[in-house]
Amino acid sequence: MTFRQARWDEPSIWDLAESPPAEPAPAVPGLPERMRRKERLLWPELSELQVLRHYTRLSQMNFGIETVPYALGSCTMKYNPRVSEVLARRDGAANLHPHQPEASVQGALELLWRLERILSKVTGLPEVSLQPAAGAHGEYAALLMVRAYFLERGELGQRTEVLLPDTAHGTNPASAAMAGFTTREIASKDGCVDLTALRAAVNEHTACFMLTNPNTAGLFESEILEIAETVHRAGGMLYYDGANLNAILGITHPGRMGFDVAHLNLHKTFATPHGGGGPGAGVLAAGEKLGPYLPIPRVVKTGRKFHLDYDRPRSIGKIKSGYGNFGLDLRAYAFAISHGEAGLQHVARRAVLNSNYLGQRLGTSLPRPFRTLVKHEFLLSGTPLKARGVRTLDLAKRLLDEGVHAPTIYFPSIVDEALMIELPETESKRDLDEYAAAFERAVNDTPENLHAAPQRLAVKRVDEVRAAREPTLSWKDLRHRTPNHQKAASVSAPP
Amino acid sequence: MRGPAREATGTLVARWIPDEAGEEASLLASLGIPSVDALFADVPKKARIGRLGLSAGLEEPEVVAHIDKILARNRPLGKFSNFLGGRITSRYVPAAVDAILQRSEFYTSYTPYQPEASQGMLRALFEFQSLWVELTGMDAANASLYDGATASGEALLLCRRLHEGRRFLVPASLPWEEKSVLQNYATGPGLTLEEVPYDARTGNLDLEFVRTAVRSDEVFGMLADVPNGFGHVDEGLWELKSILGDIPYVVSGDPLALTVLEPPGEYGADVVVGEGQGFGISPSYGGPLLGLFACRKEHLRLTPGRIVGATVDADGAPAYTLTLQTREQHIRRSRATSNICTNQSLMALAFVVYASVVGPRGLAALQVSLAEKARTVASTLGSVEGILSPRFEAPYLGEFTIELKDSDAASFLEKLRRRRVLGGIPLADPRPGSPAGPARILVAATDTTTEKDIQKYARAARAATSGVSK
Numbered sequence: 009m010t011f012r013q014a015r016w017d018e019p020s021i022w023d024l025a026e027s028p029p030a031e032p033a034p035a036v037p038g039l040p041e042r043m044r045r046k047e048r049l050l051w052p053e054l055s056e057l058q059v060l061r062h063y064t065r066l067s068q069m070n071f072g073i074e075t076v077p078y079a080l081g082s083c084t085m086k087y088n089p090r091v092s093e094v095l096a097r098r099d100g101a102a103n104l105h106p107h108q109p110e111a112s113v114q115g116a117l118e119l120l121w122r123l124e125r126i127l128s129k130v131t132g133l134p135e136v137s138l139q140p141a142a143g144a145h146g147e148y149a150a151l152l153m154v155r156a157y158f159l160e161r162g163e164l165g166q167r168t169e170v171l172l173p174d175t176a177h178g179t180n181p182a183s184a185a186m187a188g189f190t191t192r193e194i195a196s197k198d199g200c201v202d203l204t205a206l207r208a209a210v211n212e213h214t215a216c217f218m219l220t221n222p223n224t225a226g227l228f229e230s231e232i233l234e235i236a237e238t239v240h241r242a243g244g245m246l247y248y249d250g251a252n253l254n255a256i257l258g259i260t261h262p263g264r265m266g267f268d269v270a271h272l273n274l275h276k277t278f279a280t281p282h283g284g285g286g287p288g289a290g291v292l293a294a295g296e297k298l299g300p301y302l303p304i305p306r307v308v309k310t311g312r313k314f315h316l317d318y319d320r321p322r323s324i325g326k327i328k329s330g331y332g333n334f335g336l337d338l339r340a341y342a343f344a345i346s347h348g349e350a351g352l353q354h355v356a357r358r359a360v361l362n363s364n365y366l367g368q369r370l371g372t373s374l375p376r377p378f379r380t381l382v383k384h385e386f387l388l389s390g391t392p393l394k395a396r397g398v399r400t401l402d403l404a405k406r407l408l409d410e411g412v413h414a415p416t417i418y419f420p421s422i423v424d425e426a427l428m429i430e431l432p433e434t435e436s437k438r439d440l441d442e443y444a445a446a447f448e449r450a451v452n453d454t455p456e457n458l459h460a461a462p463q464r465l466a467v468k469r470v471d472e473v474r475a476a477r478e479p480t481l482s483w484k485d486l487r488h489r490t491p492n493h494q495k496a497a498s499v500s501a502p503p
Numbered sequence: 504m505r506g507p508a509r510e511a512t513g514t515l516v517a518r519w520i521p522d523e524a525g526e527e528a529s530l531l532a533s534l535g536i537p538s539v540d541a542l543f544a545d546v547p548k549k550a551r552i553g554r555l556g557l558s559a560g561l562e563e564p565e566v567v568a569h570i571d572k573i574l575a576r577n578r579p580l581g582k583f584s585n586f587l588g589g590r591i592t593s594r595y596v597p598a599a600v601d602a603i604l605q606r607s608e609f610y611t612s613y614t615p616y617q618p619e620a621s622q623g624m625l626r627a628l629f630e631f632q633s634l635w636v637e638l639t640g641m642d643a644a645n646a647s648l649y650d651g652a653t654a655s656g657e658a659l660l661l662c663r664r665l666h667e668g669r670r671f672l673v674p675a676s677l678p679w680e681e682k683s684v685l686q687n688y689a690t691g692p693g694l695t696l697e698e699v700p701y702d703a704r705t706g707n708l709d710l711e712f713v714r715t716a717v718r719s720d721e722v723f724g725m726l727a728d729v730p731n732g733f734g735h736v737d738e739g740l741w742e743l744k745s746i747l748g749d750i751p752y753v754v755s756g757d758p759l760a761l762t763v764l765e766p767p768g769e770y771g772a773d774v775v776v777g778e779g780q781g782f783g784i785s786p787s788y789g790g791p792l793l794g795l796f797a798c799r800k801e802h803l804r805l806t807p808g809r810i811v812g813a814t815v816d817a818d819g820a821p822a823y824t825l826t827l828q829t830r831e832q833h834i835r836r837s838r839a840t841s842n843i844c845t846n847q848s849l850m851a852l853a854f855v856v857y858a859s860v861v862g863p864r865g866l867a868a869l870q871v872s873l874a875e876k877a878r879t880v881a882s883t884l885g886s887v888e889g890i891l892s893p894r895f896e897a898p899y900l901g902e903f904t905i906e907l908k909d910s911d912a913a914s915f916l917e918k919l920r921r922r923r924v925l926g927g928i929p930l931a932d933p934r935p936g937s938p939a940g941p942a943r944i945l946v947a948a949t950d951t952t953t954e955k956d957i958q959k960y961a962r963a964a965r966a967a968t969s970g971v972s973k
Contacts, residue, residue, distance in 0.1 A: 021855075042765075043738065043764055051862070051863040053863065059856060059860050060599055060602065071612055071621065072608040085613055097601070098570075098571070098574050100577040103581060111917075112577065112920060113577050114577065115576030118576060129556050141791070141792075142844065148842055178832035178836050179832050179842050182836060182837060183842040184837065185691075186688075230547055260546055264552050265550050282614075283612070283848050285845065286614075305933075318934045325684075325686060325687055328792075330591070338570070347560050349555055351516040361530050368533065381542065408619055414620075435521075437529060467816040470815075471814045476829075481629075481632055482632050482636040483630075483636070483637070484636050
């Protein structure tokens with residue numbers, strides 16, 4: 009299959025039409041002159057068709073799940089069911105204000121309540137809040153809950169440290185630091201938590217150990233029960249980063265594994281669209297110890313009525329406006345009830361089957377650093393390419409030319425030249441085989457071609473160093489610094 | 504482990520999880536294993552679960568019918584005369600906006616880690632950043648945060664990086680939810696919020712209080728909002744920078760208001776945040792929303808969030824990429840400027856498409872028309888006995904606050920609801936034990952508000968305040 013991406017010479021939106029001449033913004037009755045905008049907003053006046061054509065052309069210069077397989081490890085890029093898009097746009101879903109009286113939003117509250125009950129069963133943790141906007145936001149809220157828990161017990165002064173494996177997602181240490189904890193990374197052994205090192209690290213200063221299982225090497229932490237016991241014996245909390253939950257749906261869950269609190273990414277496991285980086289939805293589920301600290305309000309059912317309960321004196325309060333990303337909660341609910349009990353287990357089984365199959369196939373091209381029985385994703389190392397002067401980055405760019413999305417690269421950092429690959433349950437065997445064939449063509453291509461990749465996309469290799477060295481971040485920068493972006497660009501073109 | 508859970512051919516799940524011609528068997532054969540069960544041999548028996556306890560899966564028509572039945576228990580905004588506003592509005596969204604959002608290349612894509620494959624989204628985000636820069640008069644914007652409240656929280660943290668101190672000043676009139684969110688962003692580093700009181704007549708900030716507070720050396724930043732929590736435009740915002748001096752000044756601004764108001768960058772703001780939902784995003788019961796964030800160029804490397812920058816490709820042609828990533832969690836880990844990874848890119852796209860479809864003249868005209876309507880609402884309600892409307896004597900745009908003399912806000916609004924009027928947002932903190940305070944309600948004119956709606960509100964309000972219920 010030969011792939012070519014659309015390559016429109018599409019101007020920026022402000023170059024599609026003249027902006028209206030400088031003039032003051034219209035006067036608002038009762039507004040003092042001093043507060044008024046002296047010059048009208050500088051933005052072009054365009055016809056609806058001009059706007060549509062512009063953004064449609066831009067869209068054609070972007071990969072999406074409906075055009076290509078998206079092998080980003082830890083991102084779980086599965087099909088986003090179309091039916092959910094239809095349902096989320098219903099009048100009774102889209103046109104609800106968060107401050108409507110409860111009696112007029114009983115359906116919304118019921119939907120949130122039902123989703124919470126499903127997610128409670130999926131996580132094995134009794135208390136659920138849908139409020140966080142994303143995974144990292146859920147992590148942060150959970151660590152504030154851990155903080156409040158120890159504060160209430162007079163232990164916060166002592167429990168100042170959050171432990172994490174060196175394979176943890178970057179959001180984990182960042183969230184811990186924001187919540188006021190110091191962080192310590194525990195070196196992994198063969199891609200998994202080194203139980204001896206963990207036992208040596210936990211002590212009376214341990215507030216929490218953050219872990220994703222299966223981990224970012226795609227491996228199931230088989231010693232999870234011992235890990236939980238170790239952390240709990242030291243008086244710490246065990247946090248489940250749910251980014252990789254897809255692999256264990258209906259097989260095991262954070263509650264059974266001994267976790268005290270978990271976040272889930274509905275935009276991964278529950279197939280809500282990620283929209284070019286967001287929105288997401290980062291559910292929190294907690295056990296008995298941390299449940300009382302979840303954000304308010306909580307959705308409760310009394311008789312046949314649903315309402316928002318603010319009477320949670322130990323709650324950390326609010327973590328964002330509203331009650332969560334309702335539009336995404338609805339999509340996740342549609343996904344969950346479509347699958348049901350057997351279907352969710354089928355998700356995990358097929359995702360893991362796909363990953364092991366593709367791992368086996370690609371393992372003939374590049375070495376696999378750890379054991380080969382993997383869960384949702386697997387790692388490869390691009391180290392052997394270095395002998396040919398080729399790096400993992402070149403391979404990733406060359407893969408784009410095949411009309412497939414590159415894996416996550418250079419993560420986790422414990423693997424040299426890492427590639428992290430995940431093609432979840434919605435990819436067919438044919439797509440896996442085509443991915444494998446594309447990968448083999450890319451690995452075996454000449455160093456010249458690999459360095460020159462990509463060639464078939466809207467742009468060639470992007471100069472990221474220049475972007476960071478001379479930040480040009482808006483139209484205003486383009487106007488002020490380089491009157492003609494195009495011209496400036498050609499001046500610095502390589503010989 | 505239970506037996507294989509493969510779905511029967513033709514079911515919805517079978518459409519989503521492909522098994523053309525029994526390909527699962529072929530995958531297993533390649534791996535040389537008899538069953539998928541073997542792939543879970545590393546999950547210890549003691550960690551396994553039995554059933555989740557969920558119902559059986561549904562087919563697509565059943566899913567639609569089930570969810571429609573639940574949604575039928577909602578009464579959407581169009582069924583009411585609607586005066587709800589605050590940071591979240593129910594403005595009409597031209598169909599063209601959703602047509603773009605439904606391009607699957609946009610809505611099913613991930614964060615543009617590979618810029619060559621993501622020029623479309625990167626360019627749209629660059630245009631979005633440009634628009635927020637134009638609206639705010641600032642130097643640079645990021646590619647979005649979760650919502651206005653969390654953007655304020657991130658701004659608080661930026662202020663602390665720029666200035667010593669433990670106290671962050673916020674208006675006492677700030678909506679309680681935003682104070683609660685801000686408190687949660689302040690908690691980690693051990694910082695505290697301090698409320699700046701307001702003038703009882705105008706609702707404007709007590710600038711003397713601010714002057715005194717900044718002398719203490721304890722204040723590391725201040726946030727003020729425009730319009731403020733009462734819906735009014737406080738002239739004090741134009742004075743604050745001269746009082747704060749080198750203490751960072753955050754303005755939380757409504758994007759539509761900023762089409763007619765002087766940009767905060769012109770009167771000394773160091774950071775401008777806001778809630779962008781009103782531009783092309785349906786209220787969806789409060790999410791997804793859109794956090795807006797702009798700052799001065801010299802502070803860029805201390806700011807949170809993804810940032811898109813213009814550069815060139817290997818041929819020297821214009822190209823776009825995520826940039827300044829060494830601030831971010833995936834590189835800097837515990838020393839990152841924020842933990843943010845997921846943002847609200849698709850909502851940022853909605854924002855810039857909406858503004859481009861409506862156009863700069865249309866946006867300003869919309870704000871003027873809302874302001875005119877709001878004045879009619881305010882004076883009409885002011886004629887109702889028992890209601891002080893508007894409560895505060897200060898300029899306003901599309902929203903203002905009323906105060907009930909003898910009734911409480913919750914029962915007043917519930918009586919209105921029964922007459923199909925959503926009368927506004929009660930300003931009191933709903934948490935038990937919070938001070939009761941005066942019965943104040945934030946009332947908004949919307950683009951669908953008609954003269955008939957306004958009269959209906961007045962009639963319902965008269966009935967509610969005179970103790971007459973339906």
